[in-house]
Amino acid sequence: MSLQATNGAGEVELGQDFTRHVIESMGPNTSPRLRQVMTSLIQHVHDFAREVQLTMDEWMLGVQLINWAGQMSTDRRNEGQLLCDVIGLESLVDNITYRAAAKSGKPVTASAILGPFWRADAPTRPNGSTITFDTPDDAQVTFMHGRVVCAETGKPIPNAVVDIWQASTNGLYEQQDPNQKEHNLRGKFVTDENGEYSLYCLRPTPYPVPNDGPAGKLLKLLDRHEWRPAHIHLIVQADGFKPVTTQIFDEKSKYLEDDSVFAVKSGLTVQFQERKGDPNASLELEYNISLAPAA
Amino acid sequence: MSLQATNGAGEVELGQDFTRHVIESMGPNTSPRLRQVMTSLIQHVHDFAREVQLTMDEWMLGVQLINWAGQMSTDRRNEGQLLCDVIGLESLVDNITYRAAAKSGKPVTASAILGPFWRADAPTRPNGSTITFDTPDDAQVTFMHGRVVCAETGKPIPNAVVDIWQASTNGLYEQQDPNQKEHNLRGKFVTDENGEYSLYCLRPTPYPVPNDGPAGKLLKLLDRHEWRPAHIHLIVQADGFKPVTTQIFDEKSKYLEDDSVFAVKSGLTVQFQERKGDPNASLELEYNISLAPAA
Numbered sequence: 001m002s003l004q005a006t007n008g009a010g011e012v013e014l015g016q017d018f019t020r021h022v023i024e025s026m027g028p029n030t031s032p033r034l035r036q037v038m039t040s041l042i043q044h045v046h047d048f049a050r051e052v053q054l055t056m057d058e059w060m061l062g063v064q065l066i067n068w069a070g071q072m073s074t075d076r077r078n079e080g081q082l083l084c085d086v087i088g089l090e091s092l093v094d095n096i097t098y099r100a101a102a103k104s105g106k107p108v109t110a111s112a113i114l115g116p117f118w119r120a121d122a123p124t125r126p127n128g129s130t131i132t133f134d135t136p137d138d139a140q141v142t143f144m145h146g147r148v149v150c151a152e153t154g155k156p157i158p159n160a161v162v163d164i165w166q167a168s169t170n171g172l173y174e175q176q177d178p179n180q181k182e183h184n185l186r187g188k189f190v191t192d193e194n195g196e197y198s199l200y201c202l203r204p205t206p207y208p209v210p211n212d213g214p215a216g217k218l219l220k221l222l223d224r225h226e227w228r229p230a231h232i233h234l235i236v237q238a239d240g241f242k243p244v245t246t247q248i249f250d251e252k253s254k255y256l257e258d259d260s261v262f263a264v265k266s267g268l269t270v271q272f273q274e275r276k277g278d279p280n281a282s283l284e285l286e287y288n289i290s291l292a293p294a295a
Numbered sequence: 296m297s298l299q300a301t302n303g304a305g306e307v308e309l310g311q312d313f314t315r316h317v318i319e320s321m322g323p324n325t326s327p328r329l330r331q332v333m334t335s336l337i338q339h340v341h342d343f344a345r346e347v348q349l350t351m352d353e354w355m356l357g358v359q360l361i362n363w364a365g366q367m368s369t370d371r372r373n374e375g376q377l378l379c380d381v382i383g384l385e386s387l388v389d390n391i392t393y394r395a396a397a398k399s400g401k402p403v404t405a406s407a408i409l410g411p412f413w414r415a416d417a418p419t420r421p422n423g424s425t426i427t428f429d430t431p432d433d434a435q436v437t438f439m440h441g442r443v444v445c446a447e448t449g450k451p452i453p454n455a456v457v458d459i460w461q462a463s464t465n466g467l468y469e470q471q472d473p474n475q476k477e478h479n480l481r482g483k484f485v486t487d488e489n490g491e492y493s494l495y496c497l498r499p500t501p502y503p504v505p506n507d508g509p510a511g512k513l514l515k516l517l518d519r520h521e522w523r524p525a526h527i528h529l530i531v532q533a534d535g536f537k538p539v540t541t542q543i544f545d546e547k548s549k550y551l552e553d554d555s556v557f558a559v560k561s562g563l564t565v566q567f568q569e570r571k572g573d574p575n576a577s578l579e580l581e582y583n584i585s586l587a588p589a590a
Contacts, residue, residue: 012405012560014383014390022383022557027518034516040347042382044339049387052335056409059379059388067375070365080362084354087337088309088317092344093354095309110307114351221329223322262317265307 019046065214072213076175078116082215085113085261086224098244108151108292112247112263115233117173122163125187130200130280133184136169142283143275145198148191148236151290156195160238160291163188164201166231171207191238203272203283204230206255219260229255229264234289241291248287314341360509367508371470373411377510380408380556381519393539403446403587407542407558410528412468417458420482425495425575428479431464437578438570440493443486443531446585451490455533455586458483459496461526466502486533498567498578499525501550514555524550524559529584536586543582 023039030038048054069079084090090113098111125131132141148160165186167173174180189197208226210216219226230253237243249256251269275284318334325333343349360378367374379385385408393406420426427436443455460481462468469475484492503521505511514521525548532538544551546564570579 012390013394014387018383018387018557025517025519025553025557029518030516037347037349037353038382038517040343044343044346045382045384046387048335048339049384049391051339052332053391054332054388056388056392058332059384060376063373063375063379066361067365067368067373070362070368070375073362073365078358078362080358080365081355084358087333087340088313089340089344089354092309092313092341093349093351095307096344096348097351099308221325222320222333223324224320258320262313262320 015050019043022046065218068214077210079210079213079215081116082209082213082261083218085115085263086209086215086219088262090114091262094245098242108242109236109244109246109289110265110267111244112265112268113261114235114245115247115261115263117167117175118163118165118233118235119175119183119186122165122186122188123183124161125189125199127189127192127196127198129187131164131166131185131187132200132202134168134180135202139169140203140272140283141281142201142203142272142285143198143278143281144201144232144285144287145196146287146289147195148197148238148289148291149195150241151292156191156193157238157241157291158191158193158195160191160195160197160236160241160289161188162191162197162289163235163237164199165233166201166204167207169202169205171205176210200281201232204232204250204253206230206253209260224260225255225258226260227255227258228261229253229259231263236289236291238291240294242294244289244291310345314338317341360513363509372505374505374508374510376411377504377508377556378513380410380558381504381510381514383557385409386557389540403537404531404539404541404584405560405562406539407560407563408556409530409540410542410556410558412462412470413458413460413528413530414470414478414481417460417481417483418478419456420484420494422484422487422491422493424482426459426461426480426482427495427497429463429475430497434464435498435567435578436576437496437498437567437580438493438573438576439496439527439580439582440491441582441584442490443492443533443584443586444490445536446587451486451488452533452536452586453486453488453490455486455490455492455531455536455584456483457486457492457584458530458532459494460528461496461499462502464497464500466500471505495576496527499527499545499548501525501548504555519555520550520553521555522550522553523556524548524554526558531584531586533586535589537589539584539586 023042069083072079094111094113148157174184191197206227211226230250231247233247235245248270251271256264272283272285275281318337364374364378389406389408443452469479486492501522506521525545526542528542530540543563543565546566551559567578567580570576
């Protein structure tokens with residue numbers, strides 16, 4: 001066949017002509033965007049295989065890893081996502097997607113990856129209430145509060161929804177842990193007329209990503225640890241503004257420089273302060289969020 | 296953090312410094328080969344994401360496709376493998392792996408991809424016997440025979456194992472089809488003292504790859520058909536020789552130029568001849584196999 005250069009004997013080398021043939025097999029009704037994405041993907045995957053002279057056995061191990069990721073994924077766990085996270089892909093794509101908002105030059109809150117533990121059905125709770133119901137003895141309860149403002153005008157945004165979730169001090173989110181009640185350490189708060197929200201939560205602690213699947217296996221093979229620095233997840237959204245998905249990191253935490261999923265960014269570290277006179281919390285955290293207008 | 300260049304506002308661009316940081320997170324105990332493979336893989340995956348400015352939504356669709364592949368895979372079906380096949384990856388890796396054997400310049404039989412339907416436990420059958428037990432009315436039974444020889448000396452190889460499998464005329468392999476008996480159209484044949492094997496099989500017919508999973512979905516989105524040209528699968532191995540996994544294609548078949556999994560190569564097309572005087576077969580196929588010495 002014309003797309004193969006012979007190699008002395010029966011076996012021929014599948015070079016760039018072969019890759020072009022695979023790319024050009026896309027039909028005229030492929031959407032322009034999908035054509036662009038798949039052209040680049042096929043080119044890079046083929047170049048990768050040629051560059052490292054990937055063998056059948058190695059490729060099959062990769063296929064098994066990917067199949068295993070799917071087999072471990074449920075509505076409560078996304079192992080394919082975690083596999084992407086440990087090679088920095090989710091952080092990169094998150095950055096590509098949300099960088100546009102920052103191009104205005106205004107101080108928009110930086111984004112960070114969603115991670116696999118967000119739940120769409122978290123309950124809305126009143127400001128000043130708690131998200132910690134099964135508080136462990138080693139936990140430090142924190143009064144967290146702040147204001148959601150417009151990045152253009154600095155004006156407060158009422159009725160913004162601040163969706164917050166975090167792991168307990170044993171490193172587990174409630175859906176991973178039969179000893180935590182449903183929706184423990186998880187809730188949505190709606191800002192008041194001053195754009196303010198408030199709640200009681202835990203000072204977060206470092207924890208390892210799950211190591212019983214292919215992502216854990218890969219980390220082990222790459223001689224990397226599984227730990228994430230202490231963080232709280234947030235999604236903040238309001239009508240007329242671009243939503244932001246982010247994580248805030250305790251500036252005193254271990255693993256800020258070597259997060260196993262590469263989510264730490266400058267501007268996302270926060271400082272927990274001592275809180276006095278509140279029987280419900282020993283620490284305080286003020287965290288303000290700045291959203292870019294949607295238009 | 297030093298690995299991020301600021302972008303005017305809070306959001307920063309994750310460029311080559313970020314990719315280097317992810318690659319350099321591999322620990323000292325990573326095996327040299329895995330380090331080589333993962334360095335190239337991470338570089339290409341990151342470059343791909345930046346090149347097409349991949350968005351979170353697009354990436355998540357990819358994650359879902361990959362998880363779906365795992366969820367559909369069983370001991371009888373490998374959808375992760377099929378997903379690789381439709382972007383030409385298995386053919387490319389097969390080519391990389393087995394090209395070495397051909398570098399000797401001797402006429403070694405060319406390889407082709409294994410595909411997802413091989414079974415390790417196929418029965419050994421006597422030469423001259425049949426692999427077709429539920430022969431459909433529209434099938435053309437073929438007497439297939441040939442000799443396995445050494446590529447260096449041309450001498451016949453006795454006790455070589457010729458493992459053969461094919462789909463029925465409805466396009467299904469026996470493990471996909473409750474109406475075919477166990478191991479129908481599948482068997483191993485051991486060459487005699489003259490290096491010869493023989494069996495009755497079907498003239499193969501084109502068939503579509505399974506379209507009920509992510510590979511089928513992708514083909515549809517790429518406006519490509521699902522068809523494979525008519526072929527018979529073989530694995531041939533003998534003590535002291537490099538085994539070969541291959542496929543032979545009916546030179547009269549449709550789809551030789553646009554195989555949905557890109558497995559067709561020059562040197563792998565064969566000619567079915569009329570056979571006279573045999574009440575069991577109307578066609579004949581001679582196919583000789585040449586193996587490279589292992590050393």
